[in-house]
Amino acid sequence: xxxxxxxxxxxxxxxxxxxxxxxxxxxxxxxxxxxxxxxxxxxxxxxxxxxxxxxxxxxxxxxxxxxxxxxxxxxxxxxxxxxxxxxxxxxxxxxxxxxxxxxxxxxxxxxxxxxxxxxxxxxxxxxxxxxxxxxxxxxxxxxxxxxxxxxxxxxxxxxxxxxxxxxxxxxxxxxxxxxxxxxxxxxxxxxxxxxxxxxxxxxxxxxxxxxxxxxxxxxxxxxxxxxxxxxxxxxxxxxxxxxxxxxxxxxxxxxxxxxxxxxxxxxxxxxxxxxxxxxxxxxxxxxxxxxxxxxxxxxxxxxxxxxxxxxxxxxxxxxxxxxxxx
Amino acid sequence: xxxxxxxxxxxxxxxxxxxxxxxxxxxxxxxxxxxxxxxxxxxxxxxxxxxxxxxxxxxxxxxxxxxxxxxxxxxxxxxxxxxxxxxxxxxxxxxxxxxxxxxxxxxxxxxxxxxxxxxxxxxxxxxxxxxxxxxxxxxxxxxxxxxxxxxxxxxxxxxxxxxxxxxxxxxxxxxxxxxxxxxxxxxxxxxxxxxxxxxxxxxxxxxxxxxxxxxxxxxxxxxxxxxxxxxxxxxxxxxxxxxxxxxxxxxxxxxxxxxxxxxxxxxxxxxxxxxxxxxxxxxxxxxxxxxxxxxxxxxxxxxxxxxxxxxxxxxxxxxxxxxxxxxxxxxxxxxxxxxxxxxxxxxxxxxxxxxxxxxxxxxxxxxxxxxxxxxxxxxxxxxxxxxxxxxxxxxxxxxxxxxxxxxxxxxxxxxxxxxxxxxxxxxxxxxxxxxxxxxxxxxxxxxxxxxxxx
Numbered sequence: 001x002x003x004x005x006x007x008x009x010x011x012x013x014x015x016x017x018x019x020x021x022x023x024x025x026x027x028x029x030x031x032x033x034x035x036x037x038x039x040x041x042x043x044x045x046x047x048x049x050x051x052x053x054x055x056x057x058x059x060x061x062x063x064x065x066x067x068x069x070x071x072x073x074x075x076x077x078x079x080x081x082x083x084x085x086x087x088x089x090x091x092x093x094x095x096x097x098x099x100x101x102x103x104x105x106x107x108x109x110x111x112x113x114x115x116x117x118x119x120x121x122x123x124x125x126x127x128x129x130x131x132x133x134x135x136x137x138x139x140x141x142x143x144x145x146x147x148x149x150x151x152x153x154x155x156x157x158x159x160x161x162x163x164x165x166x167x168x169x170x171x172x173x174x175x176x177x178x179x180x181x182x183x184x185x186x187x188x189x190x191x192x193x194x195x196x197x198x199x200x201x202x203x204x205x206x207x208x209x210x211x212x213x214x215x216x217x218x219x220x221x222x223x224x225x226x227x228x229x230x231x232x233x234x235x236x237x238x239x240x241x242x243x244x245x246x247x248x249x250x251x252x253x254x255x256x257x258x259x260x261x262x263x264x265x266x267x268x269x270x271x272x273x274x275x276x277x278x279x280x281x282x283x284x285x286x287x288x289x290x291x292x293x294x295x296x297x298x299x300x301x302x303x304x305x306x307x308x309x310x311x312x313x314x315x316x317x318x319x320x321x322x323x324x325x326x
Numbered sequence: 327x328x329x330x331x332x333x334x335x336x337x338x339x340x341x342x343x344x345x346x347x348x349x350x351x352x353x354x355x356x357x358x359x360x361x362x363x364x365x366x367x368x369x370x371x372x373x374x375x376x377x378x379x380x381x382x383x384x385x386x387x388x389x390x391x392x393x394x395x396x397x398x399x400x401x402x403x404x405x406x407x408x409x410x411x412x413x414x415x416x417x418x419x420x421x422x423x424x425x426x427x428x429x430x431x432x433x434x435x436x437x438x439x440x441x442x443x444x445x446x447x448x449x450x451x452x453x454x455x456x457x458x459x460x461x462x463x464x465x466x467x468x469x470x471x472x473x474x475x476x477x478x479x480x481x482x483x484x485x486x487x488x489x490x491x492x493x494x495x496x497x498x499x500x501x502x503x504x505x506x507x508x509x510x511x512x513x514x515x516x517x518x519x520x521x522x523x524x525x526x527x528x529x530x531x532x533x534x535x536x537x538x539x540x541x542x543x544x545x546x547x548x549x550x551x552x553x554x555x556x557x558x559x560x561x562x563x564x565x566x567x568x569x570x571x572x573x574x575x576x577x578x579x580x581x582x583x584x585x586x587x588x589x590x591x592x593x594x595x596x597x598x599x600x601x602x603x604x605x606x607x608x609x610x611x612x613x614x615x616x617x618x619x620x621x622x623x624x625x626x627x628x629x630x631x632x633x634x635x636x637x638x639x640x641x642x643x644x645x646x647x648x649x650x651x652x653x654x655x656x657x658x659x660x661x662x663x664x665x666x667x668x669x670x671x672x673x674x675x676x677x678x679x680x681x682x683x684x685x686x687x688x689x690x691x692x693x694x695x696x697x698x699x700x701x702x703x704x705x706x707x708x709x710x711x712x713x714x715x716x717x718x719x720x721x722x723x724x725x726x727x728x729x730x731x732x733x734x735x736x737x738x739x740x741x742x743x744x745x746x747x748x749x750x751x752x753x754x755x756x757x758x759x760x761x762x763x764x765x766x767x768x769x770x771x772x773x774x775x776x777x778x779x780x
Binding site: 155255282283284285286325 | 491492493494495496511512519772778
């Protein structure tokens with residue numbers, strides 16, 4: 001397997017799916033001539049032409065709506081948001097159109113659109129451009145949500161998203177674009193939606209997380225290993241559908257759980273997972289479920305404050321030690 | 327801020343407390359942890375401790391008054407705080423549950439326990455604990471529920487509530503470990519998985535517990551290689567265990583044995599059987615014993631009685647429970663008013679009830695309400711044994727086999743039909759002499775049955 005970056009893996013996924021299916025096209029701000037704000041779509045305009053790699057004005061609501069309409073008529077649009085922070089301008093198209101048309105048309109209207117773009121805080125981009133927004137999208141039934149944390153998952157999940165007949169939002173990690181990893185070259189390699197993956201096997205405590213935070217979890221696990229603590233890290237990968245079986249399996253195995261997410265605690269993904277665990281696996285718990293999240297404040301710009309607010313390895317270590325009663 | 331003083335659950339089973347005496351007067355300055363009052367629980371006199379500091383502004387009940395657990399009985403507040411909203415001794419204004427884990431208060435022993443033990447009847451729903459709301463910048467701290475509240479040891483954190491993780495409770499139930507007896511090693515003494523596992527290894531198992539559901543006939547081989555099989559408990563087996571443990575535990579037994587000559591009784595029985603032959607009635611020795619016991623009880627009311635906790639209850643009627651072995655257990659059908667029935671009637675009734683007992687077709691009122699019981703293992707050749715009292719009765723008679731024995735009479739040896747009976751007595755009701763006198767009467771009735779009508 002070739003070792004490539006997360007960015008290149010996404011580009012491969014787009015190219016392979018556009019190659020495979022002429023109905024697939026890419027649309028968004030700067031995706032064509034500029035090769036993408038983050039260079040994910042590098043080379044695609046040259047390869048597939050202006051009809052299938054479409055630069056748009058700065059009009060999120062408009063081009064998201066074009067995507068939904070194109071999908072309703074049978075195409076498979078991939079709509080790139082320059083970042084998910086800008087997608088909020090297109091909420092109505094995503095939440096009220098894409099998510100609901102299948103149900104409201106009694107199954108007559110499929111909307112096989114893929115929305116994608118970078119998510120989460122980078123460094124000192126301020127409160128408005130430093131948000132992990134997957135939780136609010138996951139709130140809506142009717143959309144599928146994936147959050148790849150590795151290059152291989154990025155490629156496999158994006159390809160699965162494009163092939164899926166439902167609207168899928170792909171939350172890419174802005175800080176992961178340069179991450180390198182082995183990525184399968186098989187053009188039919190996909191990562192199925194709704195399947196979590198144990199990224200590290202362990203028996204003493206489970207960290208359940210997704211996206212960028214799997215790397216902080218793995219670092220924490222490596223540190224704890226030196227203390228003889230055997231940490232299991234479960235990467236949810238898909239938030240909708242959620243792999244409840246995998247969650248319950250790791251809880252049954254270790255009996256102690258720390259939930260980690262980059263976003264805020266209130267109504268977060270971790271809040272939902274915690275609720276599921278206590279509803280379905282109460283008798284497997286040997287300690288309260290603890291969470292690591294971003295602090296419940298808008299992201300500060302100041303460097304030191306930003307560091308304090310973001311969830312990190314130290315926070316995870318602290319919570320793991322607490323659920324282990326150490 | 328005002329601190330309400332609640333009548334706290336100072337014993338695991340306490341539902342109300344009597345305030346023996348206030349140790350602080352209204353207006354006294356109190357500090358958190360100060361003893362405010364002495365409270366008599368259902369078990370002992372305990373100290374009620376202040377959960378906050380300030381002035382003891384208001385006492386709502388007086389010395390000697392009783393209040394339900396959860397009732398506000400006083401208010402601690404600053405000198406200038408308005409406490410007029412606190413009524414006097416209003417039980418309805420009770421349980422605004424003390425803020426649960428919100429305040430890092432000293433290990434003032436789980437307010438949850440207080441909440442849990444508080445009588446639910448006349449309370450308004452407890453206000454939600456004001457915990458985790460704080461939108462603090464330190465979100466990492468925002469999601470803790472209970473951890474690290476205090477470092478007390480012992481899982482009986484307060485009010486007798488056992489703190490254990492859900493997993494620990496399940497494991498304990500599965501492995502037969504009594505969770506209350508396990509020492510917790512988690513925060514605040516919480517019992518966790520490792521504690522239960524340790525307890526299970528160290529053999530803190532309770533004896534074949536009643537509740538633990540076991541698969542019927544689950545055959546298995548222990549690690550040592552000894553073969554065994556488990557038989558699931560029938561409801562009857564469970565009830566026997568529960569009842570008898572109830573008995574031998576709190577009931578102080580003592581035992582009296584006497585040997586009775588059954589020669590006359592045997593002759594009487596033969597005559598009776600001859601007489602009732604055409605009616606199909608067959609009187610057994612046991613039927614005669616039932617009759618004699620009933621007659622003797624009429625003369626010894628202390629043996630036909632119960633301990634109720636604060637009185638001895640004498641029964642006006644004599645209802646004899648006769649233990650009958652059935653598949654997988656025993657049951658005691660009741661011969662009501664046995665002292666007023668003839669032997670033939672008793673014989674017929676026992677036969678009929680025992681038959682239906684073995685078919686498990688007794689109605690509840692046919693096996694409840696006995697005032698004295700008889701257990702007869704004579705047919706098994708048991709010469710003598712002791713029986714366990716069937717609460718709330720005060721005594722039970724264990725009847726052994728009738729056997730020919732050589733006895734000395736007037737200096738000569740003679741062969742006689744002898745039987746040993748043992749009376750188990752609840753010493754709270756029956757003293758040695760009382761029991762002995764009853765046995766004397768019984769012996770006289772059986773050795774000379776005519777005395778029963780004398």
